[in-house]
Amino acid sequence: MPLNESWQTAEIxxxxxxxxxxxxxxxxxxxxxxKRPIMIVGHGxxxxxxxxxxxxxxxxxxxxxxxxxIVVSASTNKEFLARGYEPAAIMTAIDISNRLxxxxxxxxxxxxxxxxxxxxxxxxxxxxxxxxxxxxxAPGVKTMTLxxxxxxxxxxxxxxxxxxxxxxxxxxxxxxxxx
Amino acid sequence: MNxxxxxxxxxxxxxxxxxxxxxxxxxxxxxxxxxxxxxQERWDEPMGPTPFPSLTTLRPWDQKLLSRYKPFYLPFCDxxxxxxxxxxxxxxxxRGACGISMPAQQSRTVLITAxxxxxTHISHSRELLTYVIERAGRxxxxxxxxxxxxxxxxxxxxxxxxxxxTLGDLEPVLDYCENQVTQxxxxxxxxxxxxxxxxxxxxxxxxxxxxxxxxxxxxxxxxALGFPRAExxxxxxxxxLGTVDTSKPVILVIGHNVPPAAAIIDYLRDNGMSSSVxxxxxxxxxxxxxxxxxxxxxxGPISWQLRYIRSGVPDVIVVDEQxxxxxxxxxxxxxxxxxxxxSEKNCLGLPDRTADPVDDIVEGFVNGSVPGALILxxxxxxxVAARVAAAIAPKRKKHSALPTSHQLAEWAKxxxxxxxxxxxxxxxxxxxxxxxAAAGGNLSLLDxxxxxxxxxxxxxxxxxxxxxxxxxxxxxxxxxxxxxxYCIRTGRGAIQDVEIRKVGGPIVLGEIPGVVAFVGxxxxxxxxxxxxxxxxxxxxxxxxxCTSGCSAMSAGMYRNxxxxxxxxxxxxxxxxxxxxxxxxxxxxAHIAGAAIKIASIFAKRPLRGNYEEIADYVHNRVxxxxxAWGAMSQKAAAIAAGFWRLGIPVVVGPHGxxxxxxxxxxxxxxxxxxxxxxxxxxxxxxxPVPEHLFFAxxxxxxxxxxxxxxxxxxxxxxxxxxxxxxxxxxxHKRLVGGIPPDVFRLVRTQAxxxxxxxxxxxxxxxxxxWKEGTIPDPxxxxxxxxxxxx
Numbered sequence: 001m002p003l004n005e006s007w008q009t010a011e012i013x014x015x016x017x018x019x020x021x022x023x024x025x026x027x028x029x030x031x032x033x034x035k036r037p038i039m040i041v042g043h044g045x046x047x048x049x050x051x052x053x054x055x056x057x058x059x060x061x062x063x064x065x066x067x068x069x070i071v072v073s074a075s076t077n078k079e080f081l082a083r084g085y086e087p088a089a090i091m092t093a094i095d096i097s098n099r100l101x102x103x104x105x106x107x108x109x110x111x112x113x114x115x116x117x118x119x120x121x122x123x124x125x126x127x128x129x130x131x132x133x134x135x136x137x138a139p140g141v142k143t144m145t146l147x148x149x150x151x152x153x154x155x156x157x158x159x160x161x162x163x164x165x166x167x168x169x170x171x172x173x174x175x176x177x178x179x
Numbered sequence: 180m181n182x183x184x185x186x187x188x189x190x191x192x193x194x195x196x197x198x199x200x201x202x203x204x205x206x207x208x209x210x211x212x213x214x215x216x217x218x219q220e221r222w223d224e225p226m227g228p229t230p231f232p233s234l235t236t237l238r239p240w241d242q243k244l245l246s247r248y249k250p251f252y253l254p255f256c257d258x259x260x261x262x263x264x265x266x267x268x269x270x271x272x273x274r275g276a277c278g279i280s281m282p283a284q285q286s287r288t289v290l291i292t293a294x295x296x297x298x299t300h301i302s303h304s305r306e307l308l309t310y311v312i313e314r315a316g317r318x319x320x321x322x323x324x325x326x327x328x329x330x331x332x333x334x335x336x337x338x339x340x341x342x343x344x345t346l347g348d349l350e351p352v353l354d355y356c357e358n359q360v361t362q363x364x365x366x367x368x369x370x371x372x373x374x375x376x377x378x379x380x381x382x383x384x385x386x387x388x389x390x391x392x393x394x395x396x397x398x399x400x401x402x403a404l405g406f407p408r409a410e411x412x413x414x415x416x417x418x419x420l421g422t423v424d425t426s427k428p429v430i431l432v433i434g435h436n437v438p439p440a441a442a443i444i445d446y447l448r449d450n451g452m453s454s455s456v457x458x459x460x461x462x463x464x465x466x467x468x469x470x471x472x473x474x475x476x477x478x479g480p481i482s483w484q485l486r487y488i489r490s491g492v493p494d495v496i497v498v499d500e501q502x503x504x505x506x507x508x509x510x511x512x513x514x515x516x517x518x519x520x521x522s523e524k525n526c527l528g529l530p531d532r533t534a535d536p537v538d539d540i541v542e543g544f545v546n547g548s549v550p551g552a553l554i555l556x557x558x559x560x561x562x563v564a565a566r567v568a569a570a571i572a573p574k575r576k577k578h579s580a581l582p583t584s585h586q587l588a589e590w591a592k593x594x595x596x597x598x599x600x601x602x603x604x605x606x607x608x609x610x611x612x613x614x615x616a617a618a619g620g621n622l623s624l625l626d627x628x629x630x631x632x633x634x635x636x637x638x639x640x641x642x643x644x645x646x647x648x649x650x651x652x653x654x655x656x657x658x659x660x661x662x663x664x665y666c667i668r669t670g671r672g673a674i675q676d677v678e679i680r681k682v683g684g685p686i687v688l689g690e691i692p693g694v695v696a697f698v699g700x701x702x703x704x705x706x707x708x709x710x711x712x713x714x715x716x717x718x719x720x721x722x723x724x725c726t727s728g729c730s731a732m733s734a735g736m737y738r739n740x741x742x743x744x745x746x747x748x749x750x751x752x753x754x755x756x757x758x759x760x761x762x763x764x765x766x767x768a769h770i771a772g773a774a775i776k777i778a779s780i781f782a783k784r785p786l787r788g789n790y791e792e793i794a795d796y797v798h799n800r801v802x803x804x805x806x807a808w809g810a811m812s813q814k815a816a817a818i819a820a821g822f823w824r825l826g827i828p829v830v831v832g833p834h835g836x837x838x839x840x841x842x843x844x845x846x847x848x849x850x851x852x853x854x855x856x857x858x859x860x861x862x863x864x865x866x867p868v869p870e871h872l873f874f875a876x877x878x879x880x881x882x883x884x885x886x887x888x889x890x891x892x893x894x895x896x897x898x899x900x901x902x903x904x905x906x907x908x909x910x911h912k913r914l915v916g917g918i919p920p921d922v923f924r925l926v927r928t929q930a931x932x933x934x935x936x937x938x939x940x941x942x943x944x945x946x947x948x949w950k951e952g953t954i955p956d957p958x959x960x961x962x963x964x965x966x967x968x969x
Contacts, residue, residue, distance in 0.1 A: 007602060008602055008603075008604075008605075008607065009599070009602045009603045009637075013254075013257050014256060014270060015257065015268050015270060016270050043877060074876075074877040074880055074881040075878060075914050075915055075916070077917065078916035081916050089920065090915060090917070090919075091920075092877065093877055094251070094836075094841055094843065094875055094876075098841070099845075101251065102845075123704065123833045123877065125834060125836070125837065126836050126877060129253035129255065129836040129837060130253060132253055132254045132255070132257075133252055133254065135270070135271070136254055136270060136271050136281050139271060
């Protein structure tokens, strides 16, 4: 399957499609460049484990290193709490995304708008439509997905990749951020 | 005609009133013209302000709702492809060649969707009404619950101002529906409406008209076909593939319009064949057939079509309309089963045999020379289906399209692991992995897929090796399918007035924490079981749970540790802890009707042509929530829209984001949540309740927490709010973890705090600088103020 083709057949958006994150450095650079990033983590992240490591742990490490507030949706919160990490907010993916389209919204801490929204772990089609909403109606917010599947409506997306390669990419981002 | 005029339609008559019209020839004032029958007034309730509302009559009400619940657009496509100017790229702030913007285009698409849904219900309703009038006469009295139901048609009374007494009285109601849908569809033409919120208002209008059409359909069939009449404890009907006696000839009916299926039951009964032929059904025709006859069996929801047909069990397939797979004829041919199409809306390319002798048609089917036929005579369908089933069953010997275990493994070995099956799967199921395991003799992964599979079959055309993947899944789950043996409480139809009187107070005061209606299709993210689990959870918590359509089936397709289904564990009355199956898709009207009747019967609000006031009451006081966990169709969109106009929130599953927009409130914007206190005329903060009007949940767990929250209303008494908060907080703690972050927005006074959670909530309130508020007598309509502000 081509790297930049929607994971689900026929989920073809239109002329504007996500740029590929072909190596972790790109994601790392985007995160560093962002002034106010935020990460939205869906329940899907709980399903993934590579060589005994849960990918949720990798996200926690990434969030800590890059100082990115995490918003958890659905029942993801419990797993974060179980790891001693308190997310910045519990919110549904729909609610947080809707707020991101509001140019007057000053963020979870009331300080300023976000300029980078990182999504991971939502059901594919739900994330696809949410990213579409942000593509059209949140011009001040760049979006990035850290999922292992290509999301054409994001600003940047990983290509379709194996779980193992995906885990390596996430670890690569974390390592780079530690430099 | 200028905007000060109006049109009133009464009992087959049309009354035009024109306040002022100016032309080159003359000027008319207060011109009044009546065409058709004279209105025979048989209802002494004074007419309200909005009988037979036009496209814009209720626009001010819609605008109130839409100023609080704004669309959050989720474009499913960046383009508009509707006219030859296009395709137009509408990305971001770009406009199309006609000038349309992305928000307007999205709302326009939702309106088209709602119009399709409403037109489908109304067309179905017209067909049914024509059928029952032919069968029982235009003067046949409407009877949906005997003396137990005096408000027989709450939506009709509310919207049109008509109090129907006979089947004939329902005709002008459908005339109005057909007129409105035509006008609504015209709105979507290039160069018509250009404002997204005006499109949204018209979506609400389409929804209201849809509910009207559904109500006519169900009260017509209940009145004339002997369906249960608002009985709380209707009989339990068999459900599931495992309930079918496959030693007998089997007829399968699919669709939504019950007359052809009823004719089969009639023929079998009249010819002493009832015990020798099985009549089984899928989708709403099945639900309605169990309301017609205790001999009928339900196989399952819409998603059971492929698996059941390919099992080879049906000897004859009879399709009517709506939600029927369009490749049913091809599927039927694979199992050597003849197909009878019975609706002008679904001819499937088949020859019209309506005028042919029954013997000829039967012979063609039985000797295999004819794969299918269109028969538009209901009675003839009954005879042909019954006779063909009896004659062909011994020849077919339940010829199946499913592979044997040996064939299954051989097919699986052809898999190249290209993953295209997974890319085609709407639920992103690990199909390729399961096929790979099957190639090695392990069928357990395929068997597991069966539970979450939507039955769409998209994996098969995607396969480069032409592996019949869906058949492999069904074959691997052979034991499961044979053990599918459940039951469902037969659709009862309306809610009795006496039930409304009993629960109206507790619902409005919040002592019954809410009414949760599980409706709609079977496009579930993780199988039917989630619907059953949600139903039982809310019934256990003493909510009133309603079910309809495919969701009503799913609610019964799970047995607890004691081997009981939801319908065997909980009563069927409209009461705290009841699970109330109202019936098929069109029976959804009774759920909206129950909310309306709470306003009318319990609160004694005027009903006749008084939409705004009743909707204002329902929105602010009746803690009802609709849940369409597997919403798939355009009809589901129209049904949801009808609830939105009444101010009732609707929760959908994750696939529901494909409906292109949500309607979301912003709890953090206090200014959005002010209501008028009808006692004083003061504008007061009513709190963010209900927070959303249309919301897609990511998981079942998120849905359950949101449902509990969305049952809150500004009018809740403290006792009621404490009860609702206790459920919300408890579900949040269990399913999400911790106390919900927004409790401080939902507690209005100290008395709202649930006693058992007092310490932690008080701490939470202190952390958020909470201040004591008031409980208003809430309304969004200034005219409802009892005492004007001086």
